[in-house]
Amino acid sequence: MTFSFSDTVLGWYHQHGRKHLPWQQDITPYRVWVSEIMLQQTQVSTVIAYYERFMQRFPDVFALAKAEQDEVLHLWTGLGYYARGRNLHACAKAVVNQYDGHFPEDLDALEQLPGIGRSTAAAIASISMGMRAAIMDGNVKRVLTRFYAIEGWPGQTAINKQLWQLAESLAPEHSFREYTQGMMDLGATLCTRSKPACGICPLQPQCAGYASGNPTQFPNPKPKKEKPEKHTIMLMIENSAGERWLYQRPQQGLWGGLWSFPEVADEQEALAWLRQNLGLEPREMNWLPTFRHTFSHYHLHIQPLHVRFNGGAQTVQQGQGHWYNPTKPSELGLAAPVKKLLRSQL
Numbered sequence: 001m002t003f004s005f006s007d008t009v010l011g012w013y014h015q016h017g018r019k020h021l022p023w024q025q026d027i028t029p030y031r032v033w034v035s036e037i038m039l040q041q042t043q044v045s046t047v048i049a050y051y052e053r054f055m056q057r058f059p060d061v062f063a064l065a066k067a068e069q070d071e072v073l074h075l076w077t078g079l080g081y082y083a084r085g086r087n088l089h090a091c092a093k094a095v096v097n098q099y100d101g102h103f104p105e106d107l108d109a110l111e112q113l114p115g116i117g118r119s120t121a122a123a124i125a126s127i128s129m130g131m132r133a134a135i136m137d138g139n140v141k142r143v144l145t146r147f148y149a150i151e152g153w154p155g156q157t158a159i160n161k162q163l164w165q166l167a168e169s170l171a172p173e174h175s176f177r178e179y180t181q182g183m184m185d186l187g188a189t190l191c192t193r194s195k196p197a198c199g200i201c202p203l204q205p206q207c208a209g210y211a212s213g214n215p216t217q218f219p220n221p222k223p224k225k226e227k228p229e230k231h232t233i234m235l236m237i238e239n240s241a242g243e244r245w246l247y248q249r250p251q252q253g254l255w256g257g258l259w260s261f262p263e264v265a266d267e268q269e270a271l272a273w274l275r276q277n278l279g280l281e282p283r284e285m286n287w288l289p290t291f292r293h294t295f296s297h298y299h300l301h302i303q304p305l306h307v308r309f310n311g312g313a314q315t316v317q318q319g320q321g322h323w324y325n326p327t328k329p330s331e332l333g334l335a336a337p338v339k340k341l342l343r344s345q346l
């Protein structure tokens with residue numbers, strides 16, 4: 001019998017694939033879309049609880065489009081990559097305003113929406129609309145680079161193009177939803193990053209990566225570059241009621257739209273900042289231990305400077321900020337290190 005890649009994946013999916021994840025129930029474009037965005041760079045086991053909370057609060061695209069951005073980001077806090085949360089909100093508004101709340105049944109139109117790339121558009125189209133469309137998430141990349149023993153980093157244009165061509169040519173003529181889910185599941189549960197279960201993989205007899213004796217060499221890693229180190233001081237300004245001063249960062253750039261501590265370069269700048277922005281003279285300033293926060297492209301060393309002054313919120317100019325009570329937290333989207341610092345102070 002001749003080998004068919006898609007029939008093999010489909011056969012395996014019917015027997016072993018995951019069919020009980022929350023976004024696999026009551027399938028709609030909205031539910032699939034939210035799950036796809038959450039699952040980018042985040043594990044299924046982490047996403048489930050976030051997804052369920054999110055669906056409870058925003059059961060459909062209209063509810064999400066109507067929400068305040070702060071509330072959306074608050075429910076996103078902990079998932080990281082906040083641009084995804086902001087784009088999700090912007091996309092919901094676009095679907096409501098441009099398409100009366102119905103996701104367009106057209107790959108190109110889906111791709112025009114904020115935060116939806118080619119693979120996410122294909123996942124929405126194949127899983128919730130039954131369209132023939134190939135996805136290319138991390139799982140699929142891993143399976144294909146191993147199956148064909150493709151040399152080179154998949155981020156390179158030529159390799160990326162080759163992978164898309166393969167994925168499109170391998171997609172079956174039917175059962176698109178099952179095939180897409182099967183590819184995701186096979187990558188997530190069998191062809192895993194560090195310990196592929198080749199012994200029970202249905203693709204093994206034809207897999208060139210397995211035949212090479214070292215399938216985990218694929219996909220080849222990105223050529224290494226040292227991450228630069230950056231430094232900052234975060235001002236944790238505390239009033240006599242134990243509240244901390246936070247401000248909302250600009251929408252564009254790092255931690256866009258999230259609430260954070262003000263940042264300065266040194267102690268002198270800290271004093272000047274406190275006078276100019278809040279009109280206050282500190283009673284006490286203490287350095288707290290520096291910690292490192294790592295982004296995809298650099299390390300940030302954060303040194304917190306704890307500032308106390310006599311008086312409550314009313315004794316300083318409010319500025320553009322918010323007095324945050326860590327024991328009665330308000331529903332704000334917080335930058336990850338800020339959340340960590342606030343917790344460490346409880």
Ligand code: SF4
Pocket residue numbers: 143146147190191192196197198199201202203204207208209210215
């Ligand atoms: S045989 Fe191994 S390397 Fe090849 S696809 Fe299956 S799990 Fe991945």
